[in-house]
Amino acid sequence: MSIVMRGLEVAGSMKEKLQEEFLALKERGIIPHLAIVRVGARPDDLAYERGAKKRMNTIGIKCTVFEIPEDVDQELFELQFGKINSNPEIHGILLFRPLPKHLNEESLKGLINPLKDVDSMSPVNAAKVFSGDETCFAPCTPESVIEILDYYNIDITGKKVVVLGRSMVVGKPLSMLLLKKNATVTICHTKTKNLEKVCREAEILIAAAGKAKMVTQEMVGDNAIVIDVGINLDEEGNLCGDVDYKNVEGKSSYITPVPGGVGSVTSSVLAKHVITAAKRLNCI
CATH class of the missing domain: 3.40.50.10860 (Leucine Dehydrogenase, chain A, domain 1)
Structure with missing residues (x-):
């Protein structure tokens, strides 16, 4: 049975530190x-x-x-x-x-x-993300993935990580953040050959393709860690991710749900960035 990585737990763990930082600024x-x-x-x-x-x-x-x-x-x-x-x-x-x-x-x-x-709209921040500059604001969703991995004490050093999706909003910046943590990253997209095989070889599979339930059980290796960034509607109009959660859950070691996964952390990362921005703009 998979360990379900719940975003609300991650957000809750971030809240106390953010409130401490907020109060320190308020005192000033x-x-x-x-x-x-x-x-x-x-x-x-x-x-x-x-x-x-x-x-x-x-x-x-x-x-x-x-x-x-x-x-x-x-x-x-x-x-x-x-x-x-x-x-x-x-x-x-x-x-x-x-x-x-x-x-x-x-x-x-x-x-x-x-x-x-x-939320990393400026070319300046985008360039900093790709150069590994610590002063950057990375997009909130990719950074949320990193927060989840850190919270669940998943060491990605040297791990084979496959990112499904190459957008500038998620796929590309997320790959840079993963590389910064010494993961071995493969970016997949619609033109990737043998996609199912490439995904199955991943120790960590991150789905950010924007296609409902495209990651099937056959695309996931035994005990892989699966993180679903997708937000879609299924054929019945219900919210779902890029992963066929029902069939993949039993095969993975860790998995994020949709809803209740990555999306639940993004607003906490946003709050973190606002507090950091307030510090920098006030030279703190």
Whole structure:
């Protein structure tokens, strides 16, 4: 039977330290402040927003949502974003992406202050992730995977790790974080030959492909550690991951569920980044 790696346990273990750091800043008269910038009202954005606001509130971090109409033009959006970016009372900025198709996301990547870029949108932070710079803000989801592995005392030094997915949001930055911890990393994608065999050889298999239940029992080696980053809806409209959890659970040694796994840790990592940003912006 697999050990189920529950995200809420990880988030709970992070909470005490984050509250201590928050109180230390508060004593200096600094209240960490997160700005959430949302264009329109997509259901998935609203769901993440609710979770993020709740997590910030439990720690004490101020959280302000800037809701911008979906039909905003590029010039006005950049003007509004610039005001948020330059506000000295705001320490971290989370912009929900993807943006509506008529808006150019690339220009905003260059606008955001890297010191406030708590989910690694800026090319500056992306470059730091790939160079192993300790001052970077890595994307929250990849860092959540690392937090889970650390919490469950899983040493990945020298381990064969397969990452399914090569996006700049999860797959690529996660691979860099794993390499930094001395894992032997293979990145797989839609063009990978013998995908099932490559995955089966992994000691740690991380699914971040964005396809419901694509990781079957046949793709998982005996006693492998399986981490599911995917968020999808199955044929019945229920939330599920990239892993066929029901059939894979009995074959793996450790496994994350969906929901209740990686996603439960991301808002805690976000809070961690906001507190770090507040320290750096105040030269602490």
